[in-house]
Amino acid sequence: MFFAPTLLALLDSKDAQKRPKVHSLCLSVGNADGLGDVRRHELERSLDVLGIEDGRRWVVDTPDLQDNFTAEWDPQTIANVLRPYVLENRISTILTFDHQGISLHPNHVSLPKGAAHLLSTLPSTPSKPRPRLFSLITVPLHSKYLGPVAPVAAKLALILPGAGASGAPVAVSGWEGYMRALQAMMQHRSQLVWFRWLYVSFSRYMWVNEWVEVPVVPMSASAE
Template identity: 35%
Template sequence: MVQIPLWATIWTFSAAVVPLAALLCLPLRRYLCRYVTDNDHVASWRRVALITAHPDDESMFFAPTIVSLIAAGLPVHILCLSTGDADGLGKVRSKEFELACRALKVKEEHIAVIDDQRLPDGLSTIWPLTVVQEHVRTFIQAHQIDTVITFDKSGVSGHNNHIAAHRAVERLIQQNETLEQPGSTVEGGNRTPLRAWQLITVPFVRKYLGTLDIIWSIMQMNIFGGICFISPNADMSLNAMRLHASQWVWYRRLFVRFARYSYVNTLHEIVC
């Protein structure tokens, strides 16, 4: 008897079910998007910074968050910590990043790509925490950011560069008193401290359920807390990712079509 690998079973199931699920969820998507964006946590946000590791992270993993926040009228800034120069395509990928951000409706003056030789793109590369932290700190202070979003400690895909972004933001939260924003005040004159949220890594089986994971994610949010962002347009991630032409290979095409991160993001606060 032929043993069918688990991954093949999941891909086959996703290919058959995800398009149907997308059609079934379409009438509910706008309602659900409004429902999660009205979350009490989001209501207190003023300026949001997304911290990514490579050009294309914003399109592959964070599109539902970006689109939902911009639709809610919140300024979204994106700091990409490297040019993604592993294959010598740093300049090309930086330009692709700009095009993708434009497609996601992020203003050009709100994005930045770091070209630092100490932060080379690489699966096995461990970035110096102090270097990453300083770049993030500088960006946050320059744009008077009060809310940061990045990867969690597993980095969604386990990529060391993703994990470095998380660790740097986590360290800044631990040093909270040095990052209060002088331009942000609350009643009584106290400065508002920086807060940070992490994109949750889900188990492999859920990762490729596409829109089927929306209901499960909302159920978990209602039980365990956190925030869910649901993209009002299922093609936003796909359209943005297409603009990363140098990275538009077959497995990324499959990822953005079937991965739940194209449709829903679950965020939990980083608490130290």
């Protein structure tokens, strides 16, 4: 729903050796309406469309990380869940929401805090640096619903002097990428209420993702 332009940009490389290994980890089955099993299967079908391979995608159902629009998740709990996946799969980069979570959903808002907490506890050496953390930038409301204008504006910002380029990593989809993102979103049938149709029609995040790297302060340094 939010990350399709980036996933497609990473996975659509025609050179298999240069294509990164992309993993998906979802920390909730989305059971707020009692539809957790349905939404787990919908996510699987959506990831099929986007091209994330079996064996590199997981959905976690933990009592302390339940879908809830009124409560943030505990950063330590998030870190505890993330740790084995990050270490066992030798993850080098984590992509997640920023501190506004695009929609201010408290579960989304919690994720960068938990990821940063985990990384702050991991050792880092020149030969084995800790993973990097990037957050998806929440744009102002007036920029969120530009629809097909969004990729044009994003590309202008990249090439025109003074057009607002920030230097942030950016993924921009064309019509083919938008149609793939729409097909992926169509797998989430249980969530396609009326306002999500407006989202898939006009949301910038169906077309453009901009990222910012999150600095990680090692736990030992922050304790001094």
